[in-house]
Amino acid sequence: MDPVLPQRFKERYSSIVDDPEALFTCLMSMPPKSFRVNTLKTSAENVKARFNEYGLKITGVPWSNGAFTTDSLEIGSTLEHFLGHIYIQELSSMLPPIIMQKEIEQSHLVLDACAAPGSKSTQISAIMQNSGTLVANDVDYGRIRALKFNLEKCGVLNSVIINQDLRYFPNLQFDSVLLDAPCSAEGTIRKSYSALKLWSEKKVFGSAKLQQQLITKAYDLLKPGGVMVYSTCTFAPEEDEAIIDWLIQKRPDAKLENISIEGLKYSHGIEDWNGLKFSDEVRKAIRIFPHYNNSEGFFLAKVKKND
């Protein structure tokens, strides 16, 4: 039987998206295969030339030089995949490091607080050009193996892998922090029907509790003047704007930065949800709905700790 979206799911999101039917239809289709070029090992030009020789059609995206989609199911059978010249990654999952690229470039010490299996860590290290230090942490020891495998495959030299519950992370101070938080993963429904089967509002509320603790800790690990990106792959405002609002209340020196990504369609964070009113700062966060760019769903906020 074909999976269907729960009625409650539809009710929740009809009011916060411009075209609910387009969203719901899109959620029932597979996203395109996509990958990112690993600039620690090669260049987008090289990869394009090679795939051209293979006769595998790949298409670039307007918002990044190194991101491609393809209809081919065979990118995993290329030499480039074996060598870590490309990293198979969902399009919207590439956005967190992109919106903090400038800050990462200027950082000596970067924390990827929930890093496994390493899609964004490998991307951050490439932006750092293997200099400085990237601390990649995850609480789940089982996922650390994949993190290590992917970092080494991509030729990452500047990494330190830590296996800690972020809430009890030792007190260090980082120039930049990425918190790609564990979430109810509603945005990944297209790729994985298990996310749909497991969906419940209870899960949303449970994730939000943990995210409140994670975001305050991640923020406290940030140096004054530093930037933290908070991201989730879920639509639930309880896990998105509400978490940012919580941080702003708990840490008054936290200020949101505007995000702009040329060539990408997105909408802004919402200020009202289910009778809750958030700080108008949350409008600076962005929401990627799957039907906007034929990707998965994502939420991103860029927070600066004032000096």
Next chain:
Amino acid sequence: MIENCNKQEKLLVLEYLKERFGIEADLFSNYEFYSGGQGRVYLAPSGISNIQKIVTVGLSVARTSSTVKPTTNFFQSFGSFVKKNIVLPSKEKTLKYLKGEDFQLDELEMNSSTEGYVMIQYKSGNNTFFLGCGLFQNNWIKNVLPKEKRLDIKFI
């Protein structure tokens, strides 16, 4: 447990890389060598001793026991600096290598290599690819590619 390599272990690796592959030590001057137990030697940033609860760091360069065994990831990252003991298998044999199989080399493919660990290299048009490590013995390459890396590659 990750700790700074002792001088002896670091020297053992550097001398081996220089002697067998012609790699100069100063290539690594921006990084530090670490020891991760069971003879594993890693290359990673310096100045990380204040970080607690480290599981692992950077790139595993080699494993030391009675001899030194360089890793496939090491060759993939530093292959362009390797000057000798490079073998050049045909396309067919390269595909075998990527799958994890052993194969025999002819004279030309051996490329004057001597027995021991070698780097497997593949050329296609103007591109040179550094694929990984193999053990060269009796004209054969014994495959030492880690199981999780082995792939049935169609496009090469």
